[in-house]
Amino acid sequence: MNYWLMKSEPDCFSFDDLQKAGVEPWDGVRNYQARNMLRDEIQVGDGVLFYHSNCKEPAIVGIAEVVRNGYPDPTAFDPREKHFDPRSNPANPRWYQVDVKYVRHLKQALSRDDLRRHPVLSKMGVLKKGNRLSVMPVTAEQWQAIVRDA
DNA sequence: GCCAACGTTGGC
DNA sequence: GCCAACGTTGGC
Numbered sequence: 001m002n003y004w005l006m007k008s009e010p011d012c013f014s015f016d017d018l019q020k021a022g023v024e025p026w027d028g029v030r031n032y033q034a035r036n037m038l039r040d041e042i043q044v045g046d047g048v049l050f051y052h053s054n055c056k057e058p059a060i061v062g063i064a065e066v067v068r069n070g071y072p073d074p075t076a077f078d079p080r081e082k083h084f085d086p087r088s089n090p091a092n093p094r095w096y097q098v099d100v101k102y103v104r105h106l107k108q109a110l111s112r113d114d115l116r117r118h119p120v121l122s123k124m125g126v127l128k129k130g131n132r133l134s135v136m137p138v139t140a141e142q143w144q145a146i147v148r149d150a
Numbered sequence: 151g152c153c154a155a156c157g158t159t160g161g162c
Numbered sequence: 163g164c165c166a167a168c169g170t171t172g173g174c
Contacts, residue, residue: 009160031169054160112161130167132159 002046003138004037005060005126006100007053015050015061019102023067026135027075027097028083034135039070039096042135047143048100051126052109059109060126063147068099106150120145 006026008014018024029038048064072093075081088094115121125136 007160033169058161129161130159132168134159 002041002043003049003140003143004042004046004066005049005051005124005136005138006064007051007126007134009054010052011055014052015102015105018050018062018064018100019105021102023099023101025068025073025097025099027073029073029097029134030076030083030085030095031133034133035094035096037135037137038098042066042070042098044069047138047147049138049143049146057109057111059111060106060115060146061109062105063103064100065103066098067101070096070098073097106146108150110146110150118145 013024026038029035044066046066048066049060050062050064051060052058072090073083073088073095075083076085076088076093076095077090078084079086083095085094110121112127115124115127120141124138124142125131125133
């Protein structure tokens, strides 16, 4: 069992949206490093920290769970989609997605300042400057520090 | 294969 | 809105 942090822009898709949806495909990722994790590493049952990015109050807001292993991202095949990629096709898919399920909100969202102040969480990749990965690994220690206290 | 130009991300 | 960081593109 592994743990991940996934970013979403709340103006686009928020954690409340995930709660309403229940289960949602994590689509539109167009970065090879992230693709490799989605396709090869992220497994059903893995834990997900849901992070709101590019917004007024960037923060880890809740917990989700992977409920489907990596499979081809169909939005890459559709020219009407924002993330359409003509180089990807069903016979030879380039981009992958997983399905994630809402679990629960944190009692209190963890802002970047909260994370920076924490002895364990201050090491999280999401705090690193210039980090642009929309999916990144979280250590068991970091996961437990969050799930235990929040 | 190098690298400059360009686009995107995302905190601030 | 600014700008640093980084990935991608494409000419050579």
